[in-house]
Amino acid sequence: MMILSGDPPRSRVLSALLIVIVALLALAPFLFPGAKPLNVATKICVFAALVASYDLLLGYTGTVSFAHTMFYGIGSYGIAIALYTLGPTWTAVGAGLACGLPLAVLLALAIGLFSLRVQAIFFAMITLAVASAFLVLASQLSGLTGGEDGRSFQLPELLRPGTVFAKGVFGITVSGRTLTYYIVFVGAAAMILALLRVVNSPFGRVLQAIRENRFRAEALGYRTVFHLTLANCIAALVAAFAGALNALWLRYAGPDTSLAFSIMLDILLMVVIGGMGTIYGAIIGAVIFILAQNYLQALMGLASSAAADAGLPLLPGLLHPDRWLLWLGLLFIASVYFFPTGVVGRLRGAARQ
Amino acid sequence: MDGRVKPGHDDGEAERVEIILRQRPMTLSLETRDLTIRFGGHVAVNGVSCSFRPGELTAIVGPNGAGKTTYFNLISGQLTASTGEVWLAGRNITAMSAPLRTRAGLGRAFQLTNLFPNLSVEENVRLAVQAAAGVHYDMLRPWMRRTDLIARADAILDGVALGARRRVAATALSHGDQRKLEVALMMALEPKVFMFDEPTAGMSVDEVPVVLDLIARLKQDPTKIILLVEHKMDVVRSLADRIIVLHNGQLVADGKPAEVIASPVVQEAYLGVARGKTAA
Ligand SMILES: Nc1ncnc2c1ncn2[C@@H]1O[C@H](COP(=O)(O)OP(=O)(O)OP(=O)(O)O)[C@@H](O)[C@H]1O
Numbered sequence: 001m002m003i004l005s006g007d008p009p010r011s012r013v014l015s016a017l018l019i020v021i022v023a024l025l026a027l028a029p030f031l032f033p034g035a036k037p038l039n040v041a042t043k044i045c046v047f048a049a050l051v052a053s054y055d056l057l058l059g060y061t062g063t064v065s066f067a068h069t070m071f072y073g074i075g076s077y078g079i080a081i082a083l084y085t086l087g088p089t090w091t092a093v094g095a096g097l098a099c100g101l102p103l104a105v106l107l108a109l110a111i112g113l114f115s116l117r118v119q120a121i122f123f124a125m126i127t128l129a130v131a132s133a134f135l136v137l138a139s140q141l142s143g144l145t146g147g148e149d150g151r152s153f154q155l156p157e158l159l160r161p162g163t164v165f166a167k168g169v170f171g172i173t174v175s176g177r178t179l180t181y182y183i184v185f186v187g188a189a190a191m192i193l194a195l196l197r198v199v200n201s202p203f204g205r206v207l208q209a210i211r212e213n214r215f216r217a218e219a220l221g222y223r224t225v226f227h228l229t230l231a232n233c234i235a236a237l238v239a240a241f242a243g244a245l246n247a248l249w250l251r252y253a254g255p256d257t258s259l260a261f262s263i264m265l266d267i268l269l270m271v272v273i274g275g276m277g278t279i280y281g282a283i284i285g286a287v288i289f290i291l292a293q294n295y296l297q298a299l300m301g302l303a304s305s306a307a308a309d310a311g312l313p314l315l316p317g318l319l320h321p322d323r324w325l326l327w328l329g330l331l332f333i334a335s336v337y338f339f340p341t342g343v344v345g346r347l348r349g350a351a352r353q
Numbered sequence: 354m355d356g357r358v359k360p361g362h363d364d365g366e367a368e369r370v371e372i373i374l375r376q377r378p379m380t381l382s383l384e385t386r387d388l389t390i391r392f393g394g395h396v397a398v399n400g401v402s403c404s405f406r407p408g409e410l411t412a413i414v415g416p417n418g419a420g421k422t423t424y425f426n427l428i429s430g431q432l433t434a435s436t437g438e439v440w441l442a443g444r445n446i447t448a449m450s451a452p453l454r455t456r457a458g459l460g461r462a463f464q465l466t467n468l469f470p471n472l473s474v475e476e477n478v479r480l481a482v483q484a485a486a487g488v489h490y491d492m493l494r495p496w497m498r499r500t501d502l503i504a505r506a507d508a509i510l511d512g513v514a515l516g517a518r519r520r521v522a523a524t525a526l527s528h529g530d531q532r533k534l535e536v537a538l539m540m541a542l543e544p545k546v547f548m549f550d551e552p553t554a555g556m557s558v559d560e561v562p563v564v565l566d567l568i569a570r571l572k573q574d575p576t577k578i579i580l581l582v583e584h585k586m587d588v589v590r591s592l593a594d595r596i597i598v599l600h601n602g603q604l605v606a607d608g609k610p611a612e613v614i615a616s617p618v619v620q621e622a623y624l625g626v627a628r629g630k631t632a633a
């Protein structure tokens with residue numbers, strides 16, 4: 001990663017953490033062959049890229065956008081609609097990308113040029129409005145999008161679970177599913193590396209300058225509206241591609257999995273937990289958040305019964321699996337309170353001392 | 354423009370004029386014509402017409418609130434004039450945005466320090482060097498490979514005696530060092546017109562010479578226009594080739610330093626107030 005961008009993680013703990021995460025994700029189909037763990041691993045890959053692209057906007061330029069799930073959704077629906085209408089072929093996958101990605105970029109361009117000239121709050125409002133309109137549109141145009149039900153579709157032969165390439169490789173069956181996972185993994189990794197490259201380029205430095213003092217950046221000769229719009233387009237492109245990968249994995253696109261505002265909140269939390277303005281933070285944030293979302297309940301079940309067995313008062317009730325959302329909330333509040341600069345910011349701070 | 358070249362009737366002539374203009378850096382000129390800006394009912398700059406020549410350092414003086422900073426903002430594009438025009442090198446730049454005016458050669462150091470607070474000192478200067486090199490949208494090469502830009506930034510930092518502080522965040526600098534960094538950002542832009550807005554205000558006595566020496570060195574270059582807003586009369590006397598006086602947004606005096614300082618209008622309009630201020 002450092003070779004490509006000249007921006008090392010700048011903390012030994014962080015480097016070690018990232019190496020472990022990447023290694024585990026790279027070997028996930030072999031290490032965790034179950035359906036659920038692989039779903040979780042895929043979600044981590046997709047969200048790491050999605051959150052990294054949001055970090056480009058929020059962390060580097062200081063711009064708040066609510067339209068990120070819209071771009072994510074455009075990518076998802078692009079794939080879903082293309083494969084649904086054209087049938088399960090690679091041409092359809094190509095067509096889905098060829099429609100979805102440019103649409104996302106053009107929309108980002110229009111929103112950016114229209115609203116990034118003025119105060120940041122105006123941009124936030126516009127993105128909120130456009131994203132809401134898009135959500136309504138997606139459920140209204142049910143002939144195209146499948147409405148609330150979304151669109152399920154078939155994948156090309158190669159990617160189907162039934163397609164078996166090899167049996168008994170380190171004890172697992174290498175199937176179309178495995179291939180799909182690696183497409184997602186490689187796609188996400190490529191996007192994150194590209195984003196790292198962008199933020200460490202001369203262009204990326206200007207983005208930080210705009211975040212710090214837009215007035216001064218203008219006075220230095222940077223026409224900031226173009227930088228911001230360009231960043232918005234790049235973020236939209238990555239988000240749409242992440243959406244496309246997610247749709248391929250799920251074989252489905254619908255409002256709940258790709259457009260809902262709850263996803264927007266998840267993205268925000270992951271950026272903040274991981275550490276804004278670092279890109280690496282997106283990976284850490286996605287891992288923590290998605291693991292907690294998927295395994296906290298089970299963990300609490302174990303802890304609760306352990307506490308009950310040990311005869312401790314109160315604890316079994318507090319740790320009851322039904323209360324997991326409460327604990328999830330507390331976990332987030334605590335992490336934001338104790339690590340205001342995110343996990344990455346904290347680790348880098350510790351490394352400097 | 355000095356009037357030697359007159360626009361012709363046919364395109365061929367116009368093109369030749371263009372070429373002549375481009376070949377003659379000495380035609381650099383900066384001029385404001387009837388420049389005026391109103392904030393509500395208040396006229397902060399009122400019909401100021403003045404032209405500035407290369408190789409000349411013009412000091413702009415006047416009491417607090419006279420409109421000096423506003424005049425600068427109108428020239429460098431942070432504010433747009435209500436009426437009147439700004440001309441740079443024969444071009445009307447009145448409607449141009451601030452970034453484009455900077456690219457056209459107007460350099461500005463702000464009165465109220467205006468930096469990238471959480472970026473390091475060297476990052477601040479590198480951003481200005483990068484802008485001067487015209488590297489705006491390059492996103493494929495890592496910054497660290499632009500050793501040419503990095504070296505230039507380092508040289509500029511050494512020029513304002515900030516080399517030792519390069520890794521510190523701008524916000525952590527002392528007030529005097531921040532003022533120096535402010536000047537360094539303008540130097541890094543390599544402008545044709547330098548606009549200093551009270552560059553030494555609030556600096557400690559031992560820090561002032563660094564900035565004054567720098568301005569004096571700039572003065573050696575006969576192709577540059579230098580504008581300096583300054584309250585300290587000894588500084589003005591030692592550096593200025595010409596003084597203009599603003600009072601209530603109007604240009605009330607313009608001439609050689611000795612004449613202007615001695616003129617009754619200045620004694621009354623400016624120096625009286627300035628003395629009051631030093632006494633306070
Ligand atoms: N954006 C603005 N909106 C309203 N009034 C303004 C604005 N900018 C400046 N003014 C007013 O214009 C007048 C001139 O201000 P300016 O800052 O140009 O004075 P100055 O000569 O630079 O003073 P100083 O010596 O204190 O720096 C002041 O009365 C100020 O209040």
Ligand SMILES: [Mg+2]
Pocket residue numbers: 421422423464550
């Ligand atoms: Mg002023």
